[in-house]
Amino acid sequence: MGKLDGRVVIVTGAARGQGEQEARLFAAEGARVVVADVLDDQAEALAKELGALHVRLDVSKEADWDAAVAATKEAYGRIDGLVNNAGILRFNSLVDTPLEEFMQVVQVNQVGCFLGIKAVAGEIAAAGGGTIVNTASYTAMTGMAAVGTYAATKHAILGLTRVAAMELAQQGIRVNAMCPGAIDTAMSNPALLDPDADAEEMSKAIGDLYRKLVPLGRIGRPEEVAKLALFLTSDDSSYITGQPFVIDGGWLAGVSIL
Template sequence: MGKLDGRVVLISGAARGQGEAEARLFAAEGARVVLGDVLDDQGEAVAKDLGPDRARYVHLDVTREADWEQAVAAARQAYGKLDGLVNNAGILRFNALTHTPLDEYQQVVAVNQVGAFLGMKSAAPAIAEAGGGTIVNTASYTGLSGMAGLTSYAATKGAVVAMTRVAALELARKSIRVNAMCPGAVDTAMTNPERAGGEPLGGIDEFYAKAVPLGRMGRAEEVARLALFLSCDDSSYISGQPVVIDGGWLAGISLT
């Protein structure tokens, strides 16, 4: 018996990395998943691998409200309802504050912040109609702390944490729990270009071995397990919370 038997969950940014890991784990735990992404070939391949009884793929540009409405409609059409949302899609840009172009800043805001807002706005009515459920937003430990070079990213993730708290208050009476995951560095294509066939970042493993108390980057599967916990009854009395999963990084500086 799976932790998500009978549930239907929409996951954004599900074609690869953290979103793909979440989709695969949720399907293994009994959910039917709708994978949304702009990477159509990869998303279709993941959905095909999971099988039509477990997964559907929809093109989803999270910055477009019409795409969100279509994704929610696709979930209801394919599986009759929508019980949950994982707002996973996001982008990362490194730049010093005074060197960040306005269009770059706005691009990160559009995907990370506006995308999460539109996801909640679009999915919440359908989840309420299904009798309640869960929304899991992907924030970051930088939304609670900070990291040089991540002005735009940290700003958006701080906004996601704030929106999560507001949404949890507004949606509680509709039996919808809303929480935020706050990962540290996770070894995916977003933080490690080598995962997407790009040039490797020299010294990345050595950096995180020193910066993170547990001595390494996180794995997508580890974050997926947190998303599962926040989406199932194991967390039935948790709402409005930013849950940190960062290998101890936010706790402080390790000297060992």
């Protein structure tokens, strides 16, 4: 038996990176997964491979959430869980960040998380309870130069998580947040998405950087984050709600001078 047998779980941003690995692991553990993303070709291919449902979902649009919930219920009859994984990152100093860029990140990361909670809470309650896992960040727990907009939205996600956990507990819904550090995805290494870039060389440079910064001496793997998402979605975490879970190789623990 799988840890998620019979459960219906929506994973946003599931076409690649952490979301893809979460979708794969959840399906392997018996869940009926909804692969939600705006990257139609990649999401559709993954859904076909997993025998899952693909829905096109721009998390910043309430109408898209309504459509995704309706499609999920039509296909599976219920919703038991959500992983709010979709997110974007922009590098800029705060004073050089245009308002348009700031609002773009807020709309996807912060508003997208809010709309997800709002869209599925009633359905999860109607199914007898379940889970919501929000993807925050290492930067939700501390500051980091050049990613101020991203850090602001991830701090906000922790606030949303705590309030939702308090308000939804009586409906049998547990809400927690993951706070990944540097994870080996296209978000950490944009060169992976640029056909003209030397992705291998960039990966080496990033690997060298995190060997110095992270106590465990390496960048994290999306599969490792997926395992945390599984823990927070399964009954293994049945008495846990409203909490941030840092998964960063020890990065937040402090700065090494050695």
